Amino acid sequence: MAFLEVRDLVVAYGAIQAVRGVSFDVEEGQIVSLIGSNGAGKTTTLRTLSGLLRPVSGTVSFKGEQIQRLPAHEILGLGVAHSPEGRRLFARMSVEENLRLGAYTRKDEDGIVADIQRVYDLFPVLGERRQNKAGLFSGGEQQMLAIGRALMSRPKLLMLDEPSMGLSPIMTQLIFDTVKELRAEGTTVLLVEQNALAALGLSDQAYVIDLGRTTLSGTGAELLADPRVQEAYLGEG
Numbered sequence: 001m002a003f004l005e006v007r008d009l010v011v012a013y014g015a016i017q018a019v020r021g022v023s024f025d026v027e028e029g030q031i032v033s034l035i036g037s038n039g040a041g042k043t044t045t046l047r048t049l050s051g052l053l054r055p056v057s058g059t060v061s062f063k064g065e066q067i068q069r070l071p072a073h074e075i076l077g078l079g080v081a082h083s084p085e086g087r088r089l090f091a092r093m094s095v096e097e098n099l100r101l102g103a104y105t106r107k108d109e110d111g112i113v114a115d116i117q118r119v120y121d122l123f124p125v126l127g128e129r130r131q132n133k134a135g136l137f138s139g140g141e142q143q144m145l146a147i148g149r150a151l152m153s154r155p156k157l158l159m160l161d162e163p164s165m166g167l168s169p170i171m172t173q174l175i176f177d178t179v180k181e182l183r184a185e186g187t188t189v190l191l192v193e194q195n196a197l198a199a200l201g202l203s204d205q206a207y208v209i210d211l212g213r214t215t216l217s218g219t220g221a222e223l224l225a226d227p228r229v230q231e232a233y234l235g236e237g
């Protein structure tokens, strides 16, 4: 039994089936990516895993427990955190206030303070600007804050939706280096990316989602070398 097991997931918005049969595994301690074109169903899949959408059918098991019918706050409580597409920060709140919102389910003030410091250690620029309002930050800094906020629930599984969106190659590299650091510290990461090249480069395992279905899988290196992936997602071939 894998850490996270997704089987035959089907998710619809009314009559529109956005996810038509997605299955994949995430092993503990790994970075696993879902890649695919715009509109393939990646965001819908993540929103379903975190309890924001209910599937029509299919199962999601986390550490052996089926979670696909649980409310979002219970899924968060089990240790599954989600940094959403577009970051969704509170622009008029400071860095520190945004981080504290990520810990809203916790009462242990000492632990919260220690975890805020851990985020500042990971992203020193956030510590330097802790009292500044999030809305004034660059895209890269906002992405750091969105990841930091998700870390404040001390997740066992961290799900990141398009962390490289709108970022320069250098900033993307910095964010992905941090993702590797988190893996080294024992956090399991599920990454959704349109930037297949960057994502596959650091993934232990990856899956292609096309038109709402998982169509290919392999290690990051295997998919990087796969002509079908090169042609469709890497701008080669």
Ligand code: ATP
Binding pocket: 013, 016, 017, 018, 019, 036, 037, 038, 039, 040, 041, 042, 043, 044, 045, 085, 194
């Ligand atoms: P992106 O990278 O653009 O987020 P994606 O792979 O994450 O792409 P989804 O956002 O999951 O794809 O969208 C999958 C399909 O569901 C698309 O056809 C999209 O138009 C549709 N869709 C997404 N959200 C809604 C919604 N709220 N109502 C109706 N259809 C939606």
